[in-house]
Amino acid sequence: MPQPDVATVEVVSVAGLATVQDGGRPGWRRFGLPAGGALDPALLRIANTLAGQTQDAPAIEFFGAGPTLKALDAPLLLGLAGDMGATLLRPDGEQRRLDGWRSVLLQPGEALRIGAPRRARAGVVAVRGLRVAPVLGSASTFQRAALGGHAGRALAAGDRLQAAPLPAQPAAATLARVLRRPPKPVADAPIRVVLGPQADHFDADALQSFLSAGFTVTPDADRMGVRLAAAPGAALKHNARGSEVVSDATVPGSMQVPGNGQPLVLLADGQTAGGYPKIATVASADLARLALAPVGTVLRFAAVSVEQAEDAARDHAAGLDRLLATIEPLTLDGDVDLAALYAGNLVSGMINALAPA
Amino acid sequence: MTVPRLLDAGDGAFTIEFGDRIDPALSARVAALDRAVRAAIAQGALPGVVETMPTFRSLTVLYDPLRTRRAEVQAALGPLLAAGDDAAASAGRQWRLPVGYGGEAGADLDELAAAAGLSREAVIDLHAGTIYRVYMIGFLPGFPFMGDLPAPLHRPRRAEPRLRVPAGAVAVANGLTAVYPWQSPGGWHLIGRCPVPLFDAAADQPSLLAPGDSVRFEPVSPARLAELEAAIAAGDVPVTNWLETDHAAA
Numbered sequence: 001m002p003q004p005d006v007a008t009v010e011v012v013s014v015a016g017l018a019t020v021q022d023g024g025r026p027g028w029r030r031f032g033l034p035a036g037g038a039l040d041p042a043l044l045r046i047a048n049t050l051a052g053q054t055q056d057a058p059a060i061e062f063f064g065a066g067p068t069l070k071a072l073d074a075p076l077l078l079g080l081a082g083d084m085g086a087t088l089l090r091p092d093g094e095q096r097r098l099d100g101w102r103s104v105l106l107q108p109g110e111a112l113r114i115g116a117p118r119r120a121r122a123g124v125v126a127v128r129g130l131r132v133a134p135v136l137g138s139a140s141t142f143q144r145a146a147l148g149g150h151a152g153r154a155l156a157a158g159d160r161l162q163a164a165p166l167p168a169q170p171a172a173a174t175l176a177r178v179l180r181r182p183p184k185p186v187a188d189a190p191i192r193v194v195l196g197p198q199a200d201h202f203d204a205d206a207l208q209s210f211l212s213a214g215f216t217v218t219p220d221a222d223r224m225g226v227r228l229a230a231a232p233g234a235a236l237k238h239n240a241r242g243s244e245v246v247s248d249a250t251v252p253g254s255m256q257v258p259g260n261g262q263p264l265v266l267l268a269d270g271q272t273a274g275g276y277p278k279i280a281t282v283a284s285a286d287l288a289r290l291a292l293a294p295v296g297t298v299l300r301f302a303a304v305s306v307e308q309a310e311d312a313a314r315d316h317a318a319g320l321d322r323l324l325a326t327i328e329p330l331t332l333d334g335d336v337d338l339a340a341l342y343a344g345n346l347v348s349g350m351i352n353a354l355a356p357a
Numbered sequence: 358m359t360v361p362r363l364l365d366a367g368d369g370a371f372t373i374e375f376g377d378r379i380d381p382a383l384s385a386r387v388a389a390l391d392r393a394v395r396a397a398i399a400q401g402a403l404p405g406v407v408e409t410m411p412t413f414r415s416l417t418v419l420y421d422p423l424r425t426r427r428a429e430v431q432a433a434l435g436p437l438l439a440a441g442d443d444a445a446a447s448a449g450r451q452w453r454l455p456v457g458y459g460g461e462a463g464a465d466l467d468e469l470a471a472a473a474g475l476s477r478e479a480v481i482d483l484h485a486g487t488i489y490r491v492y493m494i495g496f497l498p499g500f501p502f503m504g505d506l507p508a509p510l511h512r513p514r515r516a517e518p519r520l521r522v523p524a525g526a527v528a529v530a531n532g533l534t535a536v537y538p539w540q541s542p543g544g545w546h547l548i549g550r551c552p553v554p555l556f557d558a559a560a561d562q563p564s565l566l567a568p569g570d571s572v573r574f575e576p577v578s579p580a581r582l583a584e585l586e587a588a589i590a591a592g593d594v595p596v597t598n599w600l601e602t603d604h605a606a607a
Contacts, residue, residue, distance in 0.1 A: 026407050026408060026419070027407065027408050028408075028498075028563065029408055029410045029419070030408065030409065030410055030411060030494060030567075030568070031494050031498060031499060031556070031562075031563055031564035031567075032494045032495050032496060032497055032498040032499055032500050032556075032564065033498040033563070135558045136558055136563060142498075144497065144498070144539065144541070145497070145498045145538075145539060145556065145558075146539075147498075147558045193367075194365050194366075194367050194368065195365065196364050196365035196366065197364035197365060197366050197372050197374075198364075245377065246377055246378060246379055246413050246414055247412060247413060247493070247495065247496075247502070248372060248374070248412045248413070248414065248415045248417070249366075249370075249372060249410040249412050249415065249417035249495075251366055251367060251369065251370045251417070251419065252369075253367050253369075254366070254367075271495065271496055271497075272410060272495045272496075273410070273412055273493065273495030273496060278366075281365070281366050281367030281368075281370075282367065283367065283368055284367065284368050284369055284422060285368075306365055306367075306368060306371075306427045307426070307427075307428070309367060309368035309422075310368045310422045310426050310427065312368070313368050313369075313422040313423060314422065314423060317423050
């Protein structure tokens with residue numbers, strides 16, 4: 001059978017916001033354009049590795065319940081990053097329940113309905129070979145300027161995206177992968193921050209309150225930022241320097257404190273400059289954890305030095321590399337899943353037996 | 358000349374702050390350091406430095422903490438900081454942008470005139486009779502913060518920001534003027550409409566304006582505004598059309 005030169009993905013339905021994101025487009029902040037990209041780069045890399053492609057390739061980031069994606073004319077390989085359930089919908093009406101952290105092979109006519117990730121605001125589904133034209137060096141959607149992604153906007157039911165067809169060799173079924181030990185949520189650990197650049201707009205008691213009180217994630221959260229709510233009476237009070245500065249640069253992780261004392265943490269699509277004092281900047285290693293924390297989560301903050309935050313970034317990257325290295329082949333057909341799991345265990349057991357103590 | 362302050366901004370950035378005001382002299386120092394740092398990046402002298410963000414009064418340097426460290430970047434920037442002060446100011450480009458004053462996108466023109474005790478025409482003359490410096494681009498892609506606005510037109514931001522400011526709205530607040538490149542919420546006073554797109558992702562430089570450029574506004578009639586809008590929509594107007602041709606006038 002001749003190979004089609006394109007595989008079509010149909011977006012059957014979407015629930016929350018779903019956009020194409022990749023590793024982002026650094027380099028344009030001077031023109032007011034944030035780097036964007038996946039809110040949690042680790043999820044993007046896991047999803048793409050599960051789908052057998054470059055870690056920062058374009059994929060679909062979704063909030064709440066995920067989209068339902070259908071393979072129209074050729075098989076598709078999806079990579080699901082997130083602790084969620086999914087349902088494989090076959091044309092004959094048969095349904096199969098699947099879990100996240102694995103790839104899913106869709107035959108033409110099959111669709112995957114993706115559930116909401118547990119304990120996270122967002123998840124990522126990669127489509128192997130997804131073709132999205134880069135704009136300013138990236139496929140990431142930036143809705144505010146209607147650029148990148150699919151026509152510069154969020155995905156909608158009925159959209160059709162293109163992907164490269166799966167290779168004839170090796171057989172598609174052998175491309176499937178699974179992450180057997182997914183990252184564990186560490187919701188209780190404090191979020192590390194570096195104080196400044198405008199911590200001097202707060203007196204010692206306000207800084208003390210910032211580093212000891214809990215702050216609740218509010219529903220006012222999107223790709224631009226997350227507004228936090230201080231406990232009653234614990235709003236962050238500015239000192240005599242006041243609650244405004246002449247605008248200066250903001251970065252992902254900047255914690256702006258407007259006059260009401262409720263911090264706003266900027267994320268990947270956050271504005272590039274702002275006039276509120278920034279009490280601290282979230283360490284890059286912990287920003288995704290904050291960005292994906294469900295509404296109602298109570299967060300605590302711990303101050304670290306710039307060097308400690310840099311070390312944390314390197315530890316985080318090394319940990320992700322170790323995690324990605326554990327992604328292993330999965331045989332897809334339902335009838336042999338158990339056998340594959342058994343074989344997988346045997347293989348990893350052998351590796352462990354051979355590893356130096 | 359005061360020594361700049363170094364401010365922490367996490368593990369991927371730090372800010373070199375020259376002052377806390379909107380001031381052409383501070384802006385010139387920011388621009389000089391920005392040029393020096395960008396030249397060093399282009400020469401490969403600052404591995405791991407990703408980009409810079411110039412603002413009114415500070416330069417933020419963004420770096421990749423997996424490739425370098427703050428201490429290394431700061432050490433490499435030391436000589437540039439010392440040299441930045443005597444770098445000659447570069448002129449930037451000079452623009453002449455058409456504005457249809459008043460109308461729907463300029464809904465606050467009469468109110469601003471009344472508050473200033475001026476006629477509508479006097480407000481237009483003042484706004485269009487000034488050459489503005491582009492201090493920085495931010496808030497939205499391509500959004501230029503320009504100054505300095507003539508003193509009679511200074512007004513604080515609106516107490517109640519609008520939820521929808523139309524794209525192309527020419528606006529003023531405090532000592533600044535701007536053009537909204539995109540429809541967005543906004544708290545500035547709207548006085549007219551500029552039909553020239555300020556951001557084009559397909560252009561070599563996606564933002565029409567850059568920090569250090571100068572801008573003069575040219576009042577056009579509603580009929581001329583409509584003509585220009587049609588021509589721009591048809592793709593008939595190269596951006597070079599908006600460059601000032603008569604430098605003597607600037």
